[in-house]
Amino acid sequence: MKIKQSIVAFALAAVIMPFAAFANTHAVLQSANNDLHDKDSLQRGAKYFINYCMGCHSLKFSRYNRVAADLGLSDEEVKENFIFTHDKKGDKTKVGELMENSLDPDAAAKWFGTLPPDLSLVGRSRGPDWIFTYLNSFYKDDSRPFGVNNTVFPSVGMPHVLAKLQGMQVLEEAHHGNKEGEEGGEAHHAAPKLVLKASGTMSSEAYRNMTRDITNFLAYVGEPAATHRKAYGIWVLLFLGIFFVFAYLLKKEYWKDVH
Ligand code: HEC
Known part of the structure; x- marks a missing residue:
């Protein structure tokens, strides 16, 4: 029992x-609410990523031409819009190459206290909601080397690289509920709240849409086959369903004389 x-x-x-x-x-x-099937969003995300992030973060498991094909872009479009790096000889990076950058690891470690990690798998390790929240949670903190901190990544070593666009948020301890010292009431520990104090060049909504696109792109990069794989799944199930019927009929045939 x-x-x-x-x-x-x-x-x-x-x-x-x-x-x-x-x-x-x-x-x-x-909630990131990103949509891996939205190719326009993925294309915008790729462009933003290459412009604003790839100086520090590589995507060393992705090749430009694979990304181009998945996002519905031609090699030419990628060459013109996405590739800004050069190889050691000074030639422009080719479309078949990996999405690496030329950041010097020693210098980077000195500047940031840590290496900007490769973000190939961050879509899987952190998940889209985390990335989206992270990009929306930088706030002013003068005690930090770059003057910013992040609510989901305390003591973050990354500067707020999109501050010009978003503006700057401050962290406000929200006070509501009972006044201090009041008797009989529960202490209300309201969650601290981020408030935009200095506005940037983008509206809040435009900034959220932009960070959603970047998040969407990183989620795709983390698992490029995800959308194809889900489509295969349906065919596999259909196959199993049909196969079951034949297997069952065969079994009946074999066992009909055994009595
Ligand atoms: C100036 C260099 C720099 C740029 C540009 C930059 N980052 Fe970072 N990023 C860093 C550093 C350094 C860290 C590591 C922070 C730490 O470990 O404290 C980091 C960490 C991150 C992380 C957390 C990774 C993890 O799992 O720990 C994410 C996600 C990220 N960056 C996304 C972005 C995106 C998206 C952009 C473009 C909008 C961007 N970064 C632009 C330097 C940069």
Whole structure:
């Protein structure tokens, strides 16, 4: 009896705990609402990434021409709009090459205290919601080397490279509920809130759309085959369904004389 109960308890825990953990870590994240099928968004995201991020972050598992094909772009379009790097001999990087940059690792480590990581897999390791929230959560903090901090990445070593566009946010401890010292009330610990204090060249909405596109692109880069793979899945299931019918008929045929 005892054993049965513990098995049931264990099974329940196994089912519930992943959800509990999920709820916990994702509570503060904003939903990216990115759409991997939206090619326009992916194209914009790629362009933004190459313009604003690739000076520091490489995508060393991606080749320009593969990305171009997936995003519905021609090699020519990629050459003209996306490739700004050169090889050691000074020739323009070719479309078949990996999306690397020429950042000097030693210098970078000195500037940022850490190397800007390759972002090929960040779409998978962090997930789109985290990336989106991260890009929307830089705030002014004069105690940090670059004058900014980030609510989802405390003591971040990355400058707010999009500050000109977004403007600058400040972190405000929201005070509401009971006044301090009031009796009988619960202490309301309202979550700190980011408020845009100095506006940038983009409206808040345009900035969110831009960061959504970048997030979408990084999610695609993390798993370029995701959209194809899901399409295959349907065919595999259909095949299994049809195969089952024939397997069943065959089984019936084989067993009909065995009685
Ligand atoms: C000037 C260099 C620089 C630029 C430009 C830059 N970053 Fe970073 N980024 C960094 C550094 C350095 C870190 C590591 C921060 C740390 O570990 O404290 C980082 C970290 C990150 C991380 C967290 C990676 C992880 O999983 O820990 C993400 C995501 C990221 N950057 C995205 C971007 C995006 C998107 C852009 C373009 C909009 C961008 N970065 C532009 C320097 C840069």
